[in-house]
Amino acid sequence: MKAHRALPAALALAALLAAPAAGAQTLRTLTSSRQLHGEAALAVNVSYVAGRFHLVPAPAGTLYQMEMRYDEEKFTPIREYDAASGALSLGLKSRGHVTLAGNGDEDDVPTLDLALAAGVPLALSLDLGAAEAEADLGGLALTSLRYKTGASRSRLKFGRPNAAACDSLTIEAGAAEFTATGLANAGCRHVRVEGAVGAVTLDFSGVPRASSDADIHLGLGTLKLVLPRTVGVAVTLDRFLASFDQDGFTRRGGVYYSDNYAATRFHLDLKVESAFGGIEVAWVDGPR
Amino acid sequence: MNSVARCSVLAAALAAASAGGATATTLGDHGSRDAAARIAEGLRFIERVLHIQQHGTQVSSFTISIGSREASLELDLASGGTRVVVLKAGGLYIDNQIAGQYTVGGALEHSWRRLLADAGSFDTPQLVARLKGWSVDGLTGGDLAVKRRIDDVLSPLAAAPAVAATTTARTSPSAESAQAPAAPGPALPSLPPPALEASAPAAAPAAPSAVQILFHDVKNVVAMFIALAMIGFGTVFFARRYLEVVADTASQAFGRSLVVGLLGQLLLLPTLAMLVVGLIFTIVGILLLPFAVIAFLIAACLSVLGGYLAVAHAVGETVSRRRMANGAFVRSPNAYGYLFTGLIGLLGLWAAAALFGWAGPVVYVFRAAAFVVTWLAGTVGFGAVLLSRAGLRDTFTGRHMGDQSGEYLWATPPATPAAPRPGRRQ
Numbered sequence: 007m008k009a010h011r012a013l014p015a016a017l018a019l020a021a022l023l024a025a026p027a028a029g030a031q032t033l034r035t036l037t038s039s040r041q042l043h044g045e046a047a048l049a050v051n052v053s054y055v056a057g058r059f060h061l062v063p064a065p066a067g068t069l070y071q072m073e074m075r076y077d078e079e080k081f082t083p084i085r086e087y088d089a090a091s092g093a094l095s096l097g098l099k100s101r102g103h104v105t106l107a108g109n110g111d112e113d114d115v116p117t118l119d120l121a122l123a124a125g126v127p128l129a130l131s132l133d134l135g136a137a138e139a140e141a142d143l144g145g146l147a148l149t150s151l152r153y154k155t156g157a158s159r160s161r162l163k164f165g166r167p168n169a170a171a172c173d174s175l176t177i178e179a180g181a182a183e184f185t186a187t188g189l190a191n192a193g194c195r196h197v198r199v200e201g202a203v204g205a206v207t208l209d210f211s212g213v214p215r216a217s218s219d220a221d222i223h224l225g226l227g228t229l230k231l232v233l234p235r236t237v238g239v240a241v242t243l244d245r246f247l248a249s250f251d252q253d254g255f256t257r258r259g260g261v262y263y264s265d266n267y268a269a270t271r272f273h274l275d276l277k278v279e280s281a282f283g284g285i286e287v288a289w290v291d292g293p294r
Numbered sequence: 295m296n297s298v299a300r301c302s303v304l305a306a307a308l309a310a311a312s313a314g315g316a317t318a319t320t321l322g323d324h325g326s327r328d329a330a331a332r333i334a335e336g337l338r339f340i341e342r343v344l345h346i347q348q349h350g351t352q353v354s355s356f357t358i359s360i361g362s363r364e365a366s367l368e369l370d371l372a373s374g375g376t377r378v379v380v381l382k383a384g385g386l387y388i389d390n391q392i393a394g395q396y397t398v399g400g401a402l403e404h405s406w407r408r409l410l411a412d413a414g415s416f417d418t419p420q421l422v423a424r425l426k427g428w429s430v431d432g433l434t435g436g437d438l439a440v441k442r443r444i445d446d447v448l449s450p451l452a453a454a455p456a457v458a459a460t461t462t463a464r465t466s467p468s469a470e471s472a473q474a475p476a477a478p479g480p481a482l483p484s485l486p487p488p489a490l491e492a493s494a495p496a497a498a499p500a501a502p503s504a505v506q507i508l509f510h511d512v513k514n515v516v517a518m519f520i521a522l523a524m525i526g527f528g529t530v531f532f533a534r535r536y537l538e539v540v541a542d543t544a545s546q547a548f549g550r551s552l553v554v555g556l557l558g559q560l561l562l563l564p565t566l567a568m569l570v571v572g573l574i575f576t577i578v579g580i581l582l583l584p585f586a587v588i589a590f591l592i593a594a595c596l597s598v599l600g601g602y603l604a605v606a607h608a609v610g611e612t613v614s615r616r617r618m619a620n621g622a623f624v625r626s627p628n629a630y631g632y633l634f635t636g637l638i639g640l641l642g643l644w645a646a647a648a649l650f651g652w653a654g655p656v657v658y659v660f661r662a663a664a665f666v667v668t669w670l671a672g673t674v675g676f677g678a679v680l681l682s683r684a685g686l687r688d689t690f691t692g693r694h695m696g697d698q699s700g701e702y703l704w705a706t707p708p709a710t711p712a713a714p715r716p717g718r719r720q
Contacts (some may be wrong), residue, residue, distance in 0.1 A: 032361065032362055033362070034359060034360065035358075035359070035360045035411070036357065036358070036360075037356075037357065037413055037414045038355070038357040038358070039356055039416070039417055039421070040354065040355035040370070041354050041355060041453070041455075041456045041457075043354060043372075065417060066456075067417065068456070069355075071417065073415075078361060085357065087355075181580060203580055203583070226570065226574060226580075226583060227574075282567070282570045282574075
């Protein structure tokens with residue numbers, strides 16, 4: 007099943023990585039790093055058209071650290087920093103039209119390893135195309151996060167609590183297999199997830215710091231909700247030909263309440279719209 | 295920056311400061327406060343000068359780019375300047391100016407590339423330390439000269455100290471509070487009031503008059519009639535043959551069409567679900583899925599609408615032929631006339647419901663009857679569309695009467711290419 011889910015991403019990735027003529031690769035590596043210089047806040051835009059993407063917190067004293075490999079005939083790196091406005095743009099963009107004729111060599115796949123400052127409040131925007139992405143944002147100071155991905159396989163992880171108050175977390179996934187874990191650690195009050203086609207897993211475990219709400223819209227595919235028992239959960243459903251696993255819920259007035267809803271300090275209010283698929287629920291005992 | 299230059303700059307700065315102070319002194323009427331300000335300004339000028347010189351060699355960020363033909367190092371300085379060192383196709387470029395020639399593929403180039411390639415995991419201080427400690431053994435001639443030129447650029451460098459964020463991150467409610475014993479939360483929200491109660495407006499609007507109700511309902515029926523008539527006339531104009539086949543199927547195989555239409559309605563959603571499930575497991579299917587779903591829904595709507603129009607055509611044809619059989623004059627005994635007559639018949643109950651809307655509960659009887667008739671027409675029409683494959687197959691039209699004996703063949707015009715419709719044979 008996982009192989010099936012990864013296929014759309016692999017196909018799109020192959021389509022974008024394909025060379026006009028096989029073997030005409032001109033690979034280039036680009037390494038860049040910047041020291042912290044008293045930045046109070048930063049708006050970071052990462053745009054990555056295709057390839058493998060990896061994001062982690064940077065070591066102390068570093069604003070960002072980036073290492074990428076790409077075919078310079080097909081891609082152009084993005085690296086812009088405006089200290090005055092606190093705007094940082096990084097990533098990789100396509101030079102133009104790319105066609106499907108790749109030779110399937112793993113070394114041809116562009117890669118971007120990125121590390122961002124852990125101590126600076128970040129308004130982070132990640133725009134990933136046909137990418138296989140893994141981002142561990144635990145420990146960053148995120149004030150907002152927008153995560154947009156096309157045909158991809160993405161894993162978004164909050165391994166540690168967010169160091170800042172996060173207002174919003176927006177996730178837009180196209181034909182993708184998307185997994186987000188530790189969402190309670192993100193501490194975002196408002197979560198919005200837009201999924202078109204694919205499998206989406208939202209793991210709300212972690213250390214909750216406040217009540218939050220989430221709007222989840224999923225077109226075709228499966229949605230897996232991992233919910234901690236330490237948080238009261240209310241689910242408002244709007245579904246069409248989509249099943250819903252009701253174990254652990256009691257329906258009152260069109261809303262599904264977890265059995266512990268009245269006894270918990272923090273609540274998670276979910277609004278789920280889904281068509282043609284299934285909504286699975288898995289309960290976990292505590293912070294993971 | 296060497297010490298001589300640094301001293302000369304310092305001397306110039308002191309001279310400027312002392313000049314400023316002298317000026318302040320000569321302007322004695324400004325008092326001692328102005329003089330102190332001038333001195334402070336001069337000192338700040340000195341600091342500024344020294345600050346610039348200090349930051350002139352401090353590296354705040356770096357970028358390394360390694361391609362097949364060149365390997366470049368770009369250093370952003372704390373002062374705002376940039377130093378760029380590139381080894382490219384046998385040439386050394388410093389700040390985009392040619393500064394020497396080296397042996398392509400030689401020890402110098404290999405060492406330079408290795409130095410830059412290893413810097414991927416370095417932060418700025420580590421990189422600067424590695425750059426300053428860079429050495430290559432066995433260089434001679436041009437390569438040695440190039441190495442010295444690079445050293446001239448790299449040796450004065452120092453890493454700028456990292457300055458932490460000037461403001462701390464605005465933290466959300468503390469983790470301690472999160473781990474405090476859970477206090478009982480609010481009680482479960484009470485059940486929402488009944489929908490009717492919830493949606494009731496605070497002040498009820500004035501009830502519409504009987505005339506308003508009549509006008510509104512009649513307007514709706516007339517609009518629906520016009521819309522269906524226009525669609526129907528378009529269908530007759532462009533697809534008359536198919537419409538007639540469906541209409542004949544509905545009239546000649548009414549019961550069969552009804553059963554098929556009922557089954558079709560029941561299987562509509564499961565079929566759509568199967569279509570979606572079938573497509574979602576293949577890559578091409580996922581790409582086609584939105585189009586397939588839209589095409590399916592459009593096809594279903596067109597089938598029901600076309601079937602309804604075909605039933606209207608059949609009703610109109612039946613009524614017209616019966617009138618003609620009774621000797622009545624029918625102005626337009628053609629498909630347009632049949633459709634017009636049929637729509638009047640099918641929408642008649644809706645018109646009756648609209649006309650008697652003011653009469654109270656009796657309108658519900660008309661509406662229920664109109665709904666049943668409309669549903670029946672739609673179901674039979676949908677079934678007829680399915681049975682006739684959207685008018686492509688005339689198996690159930692009653693046109694195939696079986697083999698006829700020779701005594702009836704005289705009735706068939708020899709030049710007629712296709713079998714006439716049974717109704718027209720009369």
